[in-house]
Amino acid sequence: xxxxxxxxxxxxxxLRAGHHHIVINAWDSAGNLTSKDGMVTIADxxxxxxxYKPPVSVTICxxxxxxAAPGTPFHFVAxxxxxxxTITAMIVYADGxxxxxxxxxxxxxQAKLAPGTHSMVVNAWDNTGTLMQASxxxxxx
Numbered sequence: 001x002x003x004x005x006x007x008x009x010x011x012x013x014x015l016r017a018g019h020h021h022i023v024i025n026a027w028d029s030a031g032n033l034t035s036k037d038g039m040v041t042i043a044d045x046x047x048x049x050x051x052y053k054p055p056v057s058v059t060i061c062x063x064x065x066x067x068a069a070p071g072t073p074f075h076f077v078a079x080x081x082x083x084x085x086t087i088t089a090m091i092v093y094a095d096g097x098x099x100x101x102x103x104x105x106x107x108x109x110q111a112k113l114a115p116g117t118h119s120m121v122v123n124a125w126d127n128t129g130t131l132m133q134a135s136x137x138x139x140x141x
Contacts (some may be wrong), residue, residue: 008103018041019039019040019041020039020040020041021037021038021039022037022038022039022040023035023036023037024036024037055081055082055083055084056081056082056083056126056130056132057080057081057132057134058078058079058080058090058122058123058124058132058133058134059078059079059080059134060076060077060078060120060122060134060135060136061077061078061079062074062075062076062077063075063076063136063138073110073111073112073113074110074111074113074138074140075108075110075111076092076100076107076108076109076110076111076120077106077107077108078090078092078106078107078122078124078134079105079106079107080105080106080122080124080126080132081105082124082126082128082130082132085126085127085128085130086105086126086127087104087105087124087125087126088103088125088126088127089101089102089103089124089125090102090103090104090105090106090107090122090123090124090125091122091123091124092107092111092120092121092122093119093120093121093122093123094111094113094118094119094120095118095119096119096121099111105124107122113138113140114140115140115141116139116140117137117138117139117140118137118138118139118140119135119137120135120136120137120138121133121134121135122134122135
């Protein structure tokens, strides 16, 4: 189960392979319920890249530790966890400029950078204000 009081839902669900019934409930300020549901099929379980890391951490999962991302755009994935606390935001920076933001504990997007070497930094915060950070150098061909 995932809850949000912000009027937006942006999260990563760590689902096992198989069929899953997803239900989204939303209440307006008068207490009126709107509900939508649907089925999703997961072909293979995707292991969380941060699953076996320290309990308070953020991990850059992709690009890998080879420090090279062939072509442009490239697949960027990061995950954060905070010892029982809710991750409230993650921001990715390339060379000090924000390129992506989410209000969840998982980020997965296509990054577009110019050829050359770039410093990638991910900052993640939990609901206590704790900052977690990871960085990686990426060379675009």
